[in-house]
Amino acid sequence: MTLLPSRASLEDDAAFAAFSCLATGTPSTPWLEEVENYVRARVLRVPDLHVLAFRDGDELIAVSAFYESEIELPANQPAGYPAWHLEVVAVAHPRQRNGVGLEVLDHTLSVMRDISPDRVFVVARAHLKNRASIGLCAKRGITPYVPSGTYWVMVGDLRAQ
Numbered sequence: 001m002t003l004l005p006s007r008a009s010l011e012d013d014a015a016f017a018a019f020s021c022l023a024t025g026t027p028s029t030p031w032l033e034e035v036e037n038y039v040r041a042r043v044l045r046v047p048d049l050h051v052l053a054f055r056d057g058d059e060l061i062a063v064s065a066f067y068e069s070e071i072e073l074p075a076n077q078p079a080g081y082p083a084w085h086l087e088v089v090a091v092a093h094p095r096q097r098n099g100v101g102l103e104v105l106d107h108t109l110s111v112m113r114d115i116s117p118d119r120v121f122v123v124a125r126a127h128l129k130n131r132a133s134i135g136l137c138a139k140r141g142i143t144p145y146v147p148s149g150t151y152w153v154m155v156g157d158l159r160a161q
């Protein structure tokens, strides 16, 4: 399969509104429903968000989004550094567990590097129970840093890739 990544805009609204990263009939998982609803209704409407669409032919099979942010490091003597906030990586349910998520993450990190080589930190939030998200991020060194309510704040360094 060859993934075709592109910048997404409101012209992609119909495809995004039909996107599903949840298996039908699975028990309610609010943090996954939150991701799906966000992709369907919100992600294309957030100002200053970089949104990428990944298609296989005409089919939208994955989405990622990120924005410019800042991180304070280290925790005991914090100073502010420019960072990217990785807002979402989502793969259509039938295509999950097939290497697509890792390909999407790699492409997204590479776009971040191209936009701004000096912005080297990546921050992401993952629900404490979202093993898929935590496992995917760990593949690229984005790992749990501090808990925040029911989420991990995770941090990675683009120079370590």
Ligand SMILES: CC(C)(COP(=O)(O)OP(=O)(O)OC[C@H]1O[C@@H](n2cnc3c(N)ncnc32)[C@H](O)[C@@H]1OP(=O)(O)O)[C@@H](O)C(=O)NCCC(=O)NCCS
Residues within 6 Å of the ligand: 021, 032, 035, 087, 088, 089, 090, 091, 092, 095, 096, 097, 098, 099, 100, 101, 102, 103, 126, 130, 131, 132, 133, 135, 136, 137, 139
């Ligand atoms: C998280 C997500 C994007 C992963 O996509 P994917 O295409 O299934 O991931 P890949 O097949 O590329 O797997 C890469 C790694 O992720 C981890 N992973 C993926 N799915 C997993 C699962 N169900 N359980 C545990 N680890 C998982 C593994 O470490 C895996 O590596 P491995 O295959 O060597 O074990 C996908 O599960 C998804 O869209 N989930 C719903 C939306 C979401 O929760 N997004 C993250 C928060 S914004």
